[in-house]
Amino acid sequence: MALKLCISTAANYIVKYLRAQLVPKIYSNNLYKIWRQNDLTPTYSTGNAKSKSEKKLVSFKESKRFIYDCFVASDVPKDHAKAMAGILASCDYRGIMSHGMNRLEMYMKEIKSGNTDPCAKPKILSETSAVAWVDGRHGLGVVVAEFCMDLAIKKAKKIGVGWVSAKNSNHYVVPALYCLRAMKQGLIGITMTNTSPLMAPKGAKHAILGTNPLSIGAPGCDDQFLFDVATTQVALGKLELAKRKGSTIPEGWALDKEGKPTTDVNKALEANNLLPLGGLEFGYKGYGLGAAVDVLSGVLSGATYSTMVGGRGKPKNLGQLFVVIDPCFFAPDFQQRLTHFNCLLRNCEVADPKNPILVPGDIEIKRLKQVEKAGGIEYTDNQLKTCENLANKLKVKPLQFE
Numbered sequence: 001m002a003l004k005l006c007i008s009t010a011a012n013y014i015v016k017y018l019r020a021q022l023v024p025k026i027y028s029n030n031l032y033k034i035w036r037q038n039d040l041t042p043t044y045s046t047g048n049a050k051s052k053s054e055k056k057l058v059s060f061k062e063s064k065r066f067i068y069d070c071f072v073a074s075d076v077p078k079d080h081a082k083a084m085a086g087i088l089a090s091c092d093y094r095g096i097m098s099h100g101m102n103r104l105e106m107y108m109k110e111i112k113s114g115n116t117d118p119c120a121k122p123k124i125l126s127e128t129s130a131v132a133w134v135d136g137r138h139g140l141g142v143v144v145a146e147f148c149m150d151l152a153i154k155k156a157k158k159i160g161v162g163w164v165s166a167k168n169s170n171h172y173v174v175p176a177l178y179c180l181r182a183m184k185q186g187l188i189g190i191t192m193t194n195t196s197p198l199m200a201p202k203g204a205k206h207a208i209l210g211t212n213p214l215s216i217g218a219p220g221c222d223d224q225f226l227f228d229v230a231t232t233q234v235a236l237g238k239l240e241l242a243k244r245k246g247s248t249i250p251e252g253w254a255l256d257k258e259g260k261p262t263t264d265v266n267k268a269l270e271a272n273n274l275l276p277l278g279g280l281e282f283g284y285k286g287y288g289l290g291a292a293v294d295v296l297s298g299v300l301s302g303a304t305y306s307t308m309v310g311g312r313g314k315p316k317n318l319g320q321l322f323v324v325i326d327p328c329f330f331a332p333d334f335q336q337r338l339t340h341f342n343c344l345l346r347n348c349e350v351a352d353p354k355n356p357i358l359v360p361g362d363i364e365i366k367r368l369k370q371v372e373k374a375g376g377i378e379y380t381d382n383q384l385k386t387c388e389n390l391a392n393k394l395k396v397k398p399l400q401f402e
């Protein structure tokens, strides 16, 4: 009997050891690393097609410095300016050029108009061990989001889950960066926000929902799953970027004022009518998803929702949701299985080996590596001109190049 018990305890120990030590090594050392070494993700250009000597590259540190200086010169408290600079520069560093430096002027205008209070600190209105309701007090969206995500992380670490709902917030840039905060601590992060109306579902004459993005991120062993999208075909920032580059937009992104599909970015921006995910035919899916985001962010938090949300340049009371889950409270070995899951996706048979299957989040890592390899971020000429004007206006040190 005692011998049986000993053998069973030893077997259990060996299984646990294999799970904890070997399984992640097998996944991360073999499949994932082979995939990374082969660098199978598609190439991506972060700016204009120029020869190496023509390129003006800006380091991540310098991008952060410039954004920080601009905010401080606009009377934003240093800790809030640091948070804004960290998030905006990270977007460009990860290749999400639509939401980094491109948006700097927009935040400046929101502060100058008094729509955003750069000094406001979020306040907890009520809380239990699992949930919290937060008033963003019309502060910077990034400041509200970091506060709420950290609060959700704290709760999840104690009891397995943290659910934080915020009202009176502002534009919080891209949701994935808040999920990353949770993922760095081995936790699953989920966040979503409502935004100004920009999307009309099939049959509607006017926009009734925003681009309402959401992100879900989970950590693996030396790997991750990080999904982050608007619930429209594309984010508005991609149209702004096309305008900066002077290029057209693909058909299927947006409608013109007459409600017809357009490839003219100016007509699309004038109409402010983006197609929901799924496009003209299956847009009811993106419409449903965008509406669900609004229910969980705007309606739940007591913020504005749907057409109540103010447009650009108007005061906002955005609603946002931050959820953190500690996988340790569920089945063991979450990170190992997540890595295995990703490997199954990446290693599936494909028609063209040059176009392998990516896992959400892969492309941002690829772009980040490209920026590092190139020696800096490449901004469009139009963006550099905007930065030059901002530097003159705010009397801050101009952007320095590598």
Ligand SMILES: NC(=O)c1ccc[n+]([C@@H]2O[C@H](COP(=O)([O-])OP(=O)(O)OC[C@H]3O[C@@H](n4cnc5c(N)ncnc54)[C@H](O)[C@@H]3O)[C@@H](O)[C@H]2O)c1
Pocket: 096, 098, 099, 171, 172, 173, 174, 175, 176, 193, 195, 211, 212, 213, 214, 226, 227, 228, 229, 230, 231, 232, 233, 234, 235, 236, 237, 238, 357, 358, 359, 360, 361, 362, 363, 364
């Ligand atoms: N704060 C706001 O108000 C707001 C509003 C809208 C969008 N946004 C943000 O703008 C950014 C761009 O939005 P978008 O909808 O244009 O996103 P997108 O179409 O660029 O898709 C990005 C997502 O898809 C993944 N992805 C890309 N190619 C892939 C592939 N081949 N296989 C698997 N996954 C792939 C990426 O890893 C990422 O998770 C997002 O970060 C979004 O959250 C912010």
